[in-house]
Amino acid sequence: MNASALTAWELFCRRGDRLLFGGVDLWLDQGDALHLVGPNGIGKTSLLRMLAGFIKPYATGLPSPPAGSVGIIHWAGSFGLLNEKPALDEHLPLGQALAFWQAIDQRNSVDLDRLGLGRLLDVPVRYLSTGQRKRAAMARLLGQNADHWLLDEPLNGLDTDGVALIETLIDEQRANGGAVIVASHQPIQLRDAKTLNLADYRL
Amino acid sequence: MTVFLALLRRDLAQLLLGGRRGGAVLPVLFFLAVAMLYPFAVGPDAPVLARTGGGVIWVAALLAAILPLDRLIEPDLELGMFDQWALRGISEEMLITVRMLAHWLSFGPPLMLAALPASALVGIDGETLWLVELGLLAGTPGLAALGVLVAAITAGLRGGAALGGLLAIPLAVPLLVFGAGSLAVGGEAGLGLTAAFSLVLLAITPFAAGAAIRSGRG
Numbered sequence: 001m002n003a004s005a006l007t008a009w010e011l012f013c014r015r016g017d018r019l020l021f022g023g024v025d026l027w028l029d030q031g032d033a034l035h036l037v038g039p040n041g042i043g044k045t046s047l048l049r050m051l052a053g054f055i056k057p058y059a060t061g062l063p064s065p066p067a068g069s070v071g072i073i074h075w076a077g078s079f080g081l082l083n084e085k086p087a088l089d090e091h092l093p094l095g096q097a098l099a100f101w102q103a104i105d106q107r108n109s110v111d112l113d114r115l116g117l118g119r120l121l122d123v124p125v126r127y128l129s130t131g132q133r134k135r136a137a138m139a140r141l142l143g144q145n146a147d148h149w150l151l152d153e154p155l156n157g158l159d160t161d162g163v164a165l166i167e168t169l170i171d172e173q174r175a176n177g178g179a180v181i182v183a184s185h186q187p188i189q190l191r192d193a194k195t196l197n198l199a200d201y202r203l
Numbered sequence: 204m205t206v207f208l209a210l211l212r213r214d215l216a217q218l219l220l221g222g223r224r225g226g227a228v229l230p231v232l233f234f235l236a237v238a239m240l241y242p243f244a245v246g247p248d249a250p251v252l253a254r255t256g257g258g259v260i261w262v263a264a265l266l267a268a269i270l271p272l273d274r275l276i277e278p279d280l281e282l283g284m285f286d287q288w289a290l291r292g293i294s295e296e297m298l299i300t301v302r303m304l305a306h307w308l309s310f311g312p313p314l315m316l317a318a319l320p321a322s323a324l325v326g327i328d329g330e331t332l333w334l335v336e337l338g339l340l341a342g343t344p345g346l347a348a349l350g351v352l353v354a355a356i357t358a359g360l361r362g363g364a365a366l367g368g369l370l371a372i373p374l375a376v377p378l379l380v381f382g383a384g385s386l387a388v389g390g391e392a393g394l395g396l397t398a399a400f401s402l403v404l405l406a407i408t409p410f411a412a413g414a415a416i417r418s419g420r421g
Contacts, residue, residue, distance in 0.1 A: 054286060054420040081290055085283025089217075103209035104291060144291070 005030045005148055005179035006051070006079075009072040012203075013046050014058040020046060021201040022058075028148075028179040030076075033170065033190045036183040038198035044183040045083070047198065048150045051181065052081050077147030082154055086137040088125045094136055095121030101140050110142040115165070130157030138166065148179045155186045163188070206293060207301060214305035218271065227309040230267040231317045237263035238321035249326055256325030257335050257386040263321070264314050264339060265375050268346040272371065273364035275306060275354035276416070285416055295413030303344075303351050303408060311343035331386055334394075338382040341394055345378050345401030348408040355412035359419055 005028045012022040020043035028034060036044050049055045050073070057071030088097035094117065102109060112118050115135045120128065128136060134157050141149065154166050167189050170180050174191075182188060220226045241259045242252055279285055288298055315336055322332040353371045357363035377400045385393030 049420075052286070052290060054289070079290070081286065083283065083286075085281075085286070087283040087287040089213075089282070100209065100213055101287075104206055104288075104293075106205060140287075146290075 003030050003076065004028070005032065005076050005177075006181075007072070007074045008051065010057075010068070010070040011047065011050060011073070012058040012071065013043050013050060013055070015043070015046060019058070019203040021198050022203045024196075024198070024201050026051075026196075028181070030177040030179060031174045032179045033174055033193040034179075034181045035188065035190055035193045035195045036181060036198065037185070037195060042198045042202060044198055045152055048081065048083070048152050048181065048183055052079070052150055075148065078144075079148040079150060080141045080144045080146035081150045081152070082137055082141045083152040084156070086125070086133045087140060088133075088136055090126040091124055093122050093124055094128065097125050098136065098139055098143070101143055105143050105145060107143055107145050110139050112139060115139050115142075116162070131159060131162055134158055135162060135165075138169065142169070147177070149173055149181070151180065151182045151184075153184055153186075154182060155184055155188060207297070210293075210298065210301045211305060214302055215308060218275075218305050218309035227313050230270045230310050231313045233270055234263045234267040234314055234317050235321060235324075237266065238324045241325055252326045253328065253331075256322070256327040257331050258383045259325055260318055260321050260327075260335055261338070261342075261379055261383040264318075264343070265346065265372070265379055267314060268310060268343070268350055268375075269368045269371050271306070271310070272350055272354045272357075272367040275302065275351055276358040276412075277354065277363060280358050280416070280419070286420075295416050296409040299351060299355065299409045299412045299416075303348050303405065306351055307344050307347035311339070311347060314343060315339050334386055334391070337394055338385050338397055341398035341401055342378045342382040343401075345397070345404040346375060348401070348404040349374055349378075352404070352408045352412045352415075355415040358416070 006026060008024070008026040011024040013020045024047065026034070036047065038044055046055060050057055053073070057073065059071040088094070089100070112121070115138060117132070117135055117139060120132060125133070125136065134154065138154070149170070155163050158166065170182070170190060173180055182190065218226065238260060241256070245251060245255070285295070285298070289295070318332070318335055318339060322335065327335070349371055353367045353374070357367040357370065360366060378397055381393040381396040381400060384390045385397065
């Protein structure tokens with residue numbers, strides 16, 4: 001339970017010509033959870049996208065470069081990302097939209113009733129509410145069967161049952177050895193979670 | 204392979220049937236509309252129509268290929284599909300290859316079919332029609348690749364659809380020159396050149412468009 005899941009050293013982030021944050025070090029063991037907080041625009045989403053490999057850590061031309069290596073990200077195992085984009089085809093019924101990812105991930109179906117989606121399978125994705133979309137995206141994430149999770153505002157639009165459900169799912173994922181990073185403005189109950197306030201790393 | 208087929212099935216469902224976005228029918232109708240308007244504009248002079256008709260079919264095919272540009276890449280970027288594919292280790296090059304194939308299937312063969320009634324509308328003879336069909340067979344894969352390439356580069360830009368059309372037209376000129384040129388007397392070598400240019404575009408596009416999508420994440 002204490003093998004490392006994610007190590008990241010000296011992450012700097014630049015958007016446009018503005019440096020957002022710098023010098024972020026992360027060390028997560030399997031089963032760890034990290035709650036990412038900070039004011040709007042500080043770069044929480046950017047940090048998650050950086051950890052997912054979509055944005056390169058900014059490394060050259062730093063005002064005061066740290067000694068040693070900069071911008072190293074290393075994952076042990078696969079990871080999944082849940083953000084504001086559900087990645088489900090809007091015009092398809094939910095069941096078919098999820099079936100596409102099931103075919104890609106080649107995995108047995110997830111328990112959709114537990115996510116409260118069982119009765120929505122015939123409804124086109126575009127008619128789903130914000131909270132229902134979040135649940136559907138969660139179904140996609142569960143179906144991916146990734147070791148670790150990056151969750152960007154997973155509680156947006158969810159009712160109290162939904163929040164409790166997400167918290168339970170995170171707990172289960174951690175019990176299976178997954179590391180979970182959650183960026184959220186809403187309070188979220190995570191057992192023994194570390195908290196990282198990105199405002200401390202503002203440049 | 205399972206992944207390839209799942210991707211192809213989804214792309215075909217989107218591009219051929221189109222969901223609510225029109226699918227393959229709109230470009231074909233547009234193509235036929237141009238072929239139908241041309242005799243009205245030029246007048247019922249049969250020799251003139253027969254001499255220029257093949258070229259008009261080519262121009263109509265090029266313009267029809269540009270129509271679906273804005274729904275080739277952009278909607279999937281908006282939905283976050285490309286991000287989720289990347290997390291699963293599916294390369295952009297493979298995604299683009301699948302999309303080129305699906306895009307070609309959704310407009311190449313339908314246009315070649317529609318060229319039959321179009322040839323009757325502009326009054327070209329059977330021999331010319333045969334050359335037009337061969338030229339479209341050689342040229343439409345290149346148009347498909349070019350469409351996907353331009354769509355990937357302009358995805359996410361404001362006014363990307365209009366800009367995409369403007370970018371694609373000059374790049375498609377060689378296809379048009381060689382393809383329509385093959386209709387001239389002694390111009391049959393143009394078919395080979397059309398196919399060659401198509402192959403160049405097919406070879407470049409997966410890498411260029413893949414790089415465009417990756418850098419767009421920046």
